[in-house]
Structure formats: C-alpha cells, structure tokens
Amino acid sequence: MILRCLHAVRRFIPHCPALCRDAVSKRSLVKIPELLYSARASARGLSKMSLWPFSVSPWDFSQPNASWNAEMQEVYDRYNALCEVKAEETEKKPPWRKLPSYNRSLKYVTGGVYLSKIIQSKARLFTRNLKEHGAAFEYVVFMNKQEKRCVCLFQAGHLLEGPPGYVHGGAIATMIDTVTGTLAGYLVGPVMTANLNINYRSPVPLGSVVVLHGALDRIEGKKVFVTCRMTSTDESKLHTEATALFITVGPQWNSFEVS
Numbered sequence: 224m225i226l227r228c229l230h231a232v233r234r235f236i237p238h239c240p241a242l243c244r245d246a247v248s249k250r251s252l253v254k255i256p257e258l259l260y261s262a263r264a265s266a267r268g269l270s271k272m273s274l275w276p277f278s279v280s281p282w283d284f285s286q287p288n289a290s291w292n293a294e295m296q297e298v299y300d301r302y303n304a305l306c307e308v309k310a311e312e313t314e315k316k317p318p319w320r321k322l323p324s325y326n327r328s329l330k331y332v333t334g335g336v337y338l339s340k341i342i343q344s345k346a347r348l349f350t351r352n353l354k355e356h357g358a359a360f361e362y363v364v365f366m367n368k369q370e371k372r373c374v375c376l377f378q379a380g381h382l383l384e385g386p387p388g389y390v391h392g393g394a395i396a397t398m399i400d401t402v403t404g405t406l407a408g409y410l411v412g413p414v415m416t417a418n419l420n421i422n423y424r425s426p427v428p429l430g431s432v433v434v435l436h437g438a439l440d441r442i443e444g445k446k447v448f449v450t451c452r453m454t455s456t457d458e459s460k461l462h463t464e465a466t467a468l469f470i471t472v473g474p475q476w477n478s479f480e481v482s
C-alpha cells in the first residue's frame with residue numbers, strides 16, 4: 224500500500240524521481256518514514272516554486288537519523304538541551320543554537336565565475352553529498368555566538384577510511400575546515416580559508432564519535448584567526464589540534480563588528 228502511494232507520488236511529483244527510485248528499489252521499511260517525510264517536503268517544495276532561485280526541498284542534515292549511534296545521540300541531546308536554556312539573569316535568547324545544515328541552500332550561487340547549468344544544478348556541499356545516512360560525514364554544529372565558539376559532534380562513517388580502521392586525515396581536515404569556517408562565517412559573514420594548520424595527535428577510529436571545539440582567536444582587519452581541537456566526547460583524548468586563517472570576502476568586510 225505504502226509502495227503504491229510512493230508510485231503515485233512519483234507520477235504526480237516529477238521533482239522527486241530519485242526519492243521514489245530509492246523507495247521502490249530498496250523496499251526498505253526502515254526508510255519509509257524518512258521517505259514519506261521527504262515526499263511531503265517535495266510536495267511542499269512545489270508550492271515554493273515561486274521563491275526561485277531558492278532550493279525547493281531543503282533537507283536539514285543536522286537532524287538525528289537512524290545511523291547515529293548511542294553516543295552521538297547522547298551528546299546531541301546534551302547540547303540540544305542547552306539550546307533551550309535561556310541566560311538566567313537576562314532571560315535573553317539561549318546562548319547555544321543548533322545550526323541547520325543543507326547540501327545546497329541557494330541554487331545558483333557561483334561565486335562570480337561562469338558555471339554551466341548542469342554543474343550548478345548538480346553542485347552539492349562536499350560534506351553533505353551522500354544520500355546514505357551514516358556512510359561519511361554525520362555531524363551537527365552548535366554555535367555559541369556570545370562566547371564566539373562552537374562545538375561540532377562528528378560521527379565518522381565507513382567511507383572515510385584512511386589507514387585501516389581509522390579516519391582519513393583529509394576527512395579530518397575537511398571537518399576542521401568546515402567547523403572553523405562555519406564559526407568564522409557565522410561571526411563575520413562570507414570567508415575563504417587562507418591557511419589551515421593541523422597537528423594530528425591520535426588517530427580517530429572509524430565509526431567513532433568525536434567533538435570538534437572551534438573558537439575565535441582574534442580578528443585583524445580582513446583576517447579571522449580560529450582555533451580547533453578535536454577530542455573524544457568526554458574530552459579525555461586529544462585527536463587533533465588546528466589553527467585556521469580565514470579572509471573575509473565581499474564588500475562588508477570592513478564594516479562588521481564582533482562584540
């Protein structure tokens with residue numbers, strides 16, 4: 224019955240052929256709630272067509288999914304609870320905020336260079352380009368703007384193998400770039416990575432969960448210096464230390480203020 228419904232969705236919503244292909248070919252009952260959610264999102268997307276050039280069916284990859292192990296879920300719950308806690312005295316907004324994560328939030332942002340329509344339509348954020356949950360980069364970023372720092376929970380999937388049984392150093396660098404870049408971008412606006420300096424202290428077992436702690440070091444004109452440590456979830460083990468330099472790009476760079 225559910226599969227028949229999905230066939231019907233496929234017929235009437237040509238914008239989600241991949242979704243229905245997955246549903247019909249894999250016939251996975253586990254995925255059906257997710258697929259139905261996606262189908263609803265796609266249907267909602269149809270009504271958003273007038274908002275072009277914004278993406279019509281954004282999927283928030285920062286939401287928990289079935290691939291998360293118990294440790295990832297536990298640490299997520301802990302930080303997510305902080306997002307509900309208001310500053311006691313002032314009753315202002317909670318200092319922590321979970322950031323949503325999309326694989327392409329704007330359809331046609333080319334950075335000013337020419338990109339063919341095919342490239343533009345297929346472009347996806349590197350860390351969010353797989354449909355299979357848990358295979359590669361599972362992560363969520365919590366931001367604390369007041370303290371100019373962030374925390375990222377990262378579960379390293381099996382496709383990120385480097386040395387047998389351990390995470391590839393490039394995948395670790397990718398996550399550090401992502402976390403530090405997200406923090407810099409959140410604080411000052413669009414940035415590009417100019418320098419990334421990484422010390423690998425202890426290997427990260429494949430499938431394990433680690434925490435990346437990003438913090439603003441200083442800002443000098445266009446230059447934003449950020450530090451990052453990757454640790455075990457209880458912070459007893461240091462996996463990686465890094466410093467990153469970002470350069471603000473765009474016209475607003477000399478008018479921002481970080482208080």
Ligand SMILES: CCCCCCCCCC(=O)SCCNC(=O)CCNC(=O)[C@H](O)C(C)(C)COP(=O)(O)OP(=O)(O)OC[C@H]1O[C@@H](n2cnc3c(N)ncnc32)[C@H](O)[C@@H]1OP(=O)(O)O
Binds near residue numbers: 348404405418446
């Ligand atoms: C929604 C999801 C968000 C996910 C976040 C992901 C974040 C990922 C970010 C990236 O991966 S970006 C891709 C990788 N990076 C690049 O491709 C950047 C390539 N390089 C450039 O485009 C330019 O070199 C750059 C924009 C970084 C700088 O060019 P500018 O012409 O704007 O800088 P300029 O040469 O005016 O230098 C400005 C200052 O920065 C300094 N600087 C520039 N590059 C440097 C460098 N590499 N090392 C040290 N200092 C550097 C430079 O000396 C100078 O210092 P002073 O102001 O003190 O004189």
